[in-house]
Amino acid sequence: MGGTAEYILSKYKEIEIIAETGKSKIFLVKDNVSGHLLVKKQLPLDSDTTVYKKLSAKDIKGLPRVHFVVSDDRYNYVFEDYISGSNLMNMLGNEKSFTPKQVIEWALMLCDVLDALHGYDPQIIHRDIKPSNIIISDDGILKLIDFDIAREYKADAGADTAYIGTKKYASPEQYGFSQTDCRSDIFSVGILMAELLTGNTPNHNQDLNPYGALGKIIKKCIEVDPKQRFQNVGELQLALRKVNRPFYNRAVVKVRIVTFICATIGIF
Ligand SMILES: Nc1ncnc2c1ncn2[C@@H]1O[C@H](COP(=O)(O)OP(=O)(O)O)[C@@H](O)[C@H]1O
Numbered sequence: 001m002g003g004t005a006e007y008i009l010s011k012y013k014e015i016e017i018i019a020e021t022g023k024s025k026i027f028l029v030k031d032n033v034s035g036h037l038l039v040k041k042q043l044p045l046d047s048d049t050t051v052y053k054k055l056s057a058k059d060i061k062g063l064p065r066v067h068f069v070v071s072d073d074r075y076n077y078v079f080e081d082y083i084s085g086s087n088l089m090n091m092l093g094n095e096k097s098f099t100p101k102q103v104i105e106w107a108l109m110l111c112d113v114l115d116a117l118h119g120y121d122p123q124i125i126h127r128d129i130k131p132s133n134i135i136i137s138d139d140g141i142l143k144l145i146d147f148d149i150a151r152e153y154k155a156d157a158g159a160d161t162a163y164i165g166t167k168k169y170a171s172p173e174q175y176g177f178s179q180t181d182c183r184s185d186i187f188s189v190g191i192l193m194a195e196l197l198t199g200n201t202p203n204h205n206q207d208l209n210p211y212g213a214l215g216k217i218i219k220k221c222i223e224v225d226p227k228q229r230f231q232n233v234g235e236l237q238l239a240l241r242k243v244n245r246p247f248y249n250r251a252v253v254k255v256r257i258v259t260f261i262c263a264t265i266g267i268f
């Protein structure tokens, strides 16, 4: 183990285990001197930490800041900001579903983060967007976590090795048909929106028609052929903003009519 890794690992005391899965262990850790809290994610030594290193020390509003990526002779460790809040999987478990307005608000925040990631050269594709990988902080900010299977887009590569983040949310191309790109994340955002809205992940029989324009947006996100989806998150954001606009316009028109009538009959 290098001196830096040894120093960092000894500097942060494990306070509690936040989560533990087959592949990783998430600790809440505390700086012995300053008392500052961080999260330490322990990953297998053969895990690919390229994207975590790339994100290291970058300030992106919708991501916990990655402070260090170090290894000892047993594990890789990612140290990142601790986000006080709740992940969307637990929130969905409590609430069962969310309003279209709430879903659009979160989807727009998620699009902002993805826009930043997809804007890197080469693009960073998250590939595992799902409720448990999204935390809503106590002050309402959406944070995208878990870059374990994120990858950088390689322009000259053919099909990806199959990297199915999580079956329900993975785009068809993640099964190894072709290379994943930003449209694979758009597919998962569609599944996520459907799940938050209905409480279920969509299947072919699910009727998204009652959700009007938002339902249409979701259907476009989850098209099997990436060419039929939104081609980048900018396009998706534009469509989502339009869904909100008619309500706004209607409200503005109503206020203007009332003001006009009041002015005409001399109330003001
Ligand atoms: N930076 C963080 N701040 C607060 N909680 C976190 C953080 N990172 C992970 N968690 C919690 O731990 C859970 C698992 O973390 P995640 O990175 O998704 O691990 P895994 O790769 O095992 O899925 C998350 O769903 C979240 O509740």
Ligand SMILES: [Mg+2]
Binding pocket: 132, 133, 146
């Ligand atoms: Mg996860």
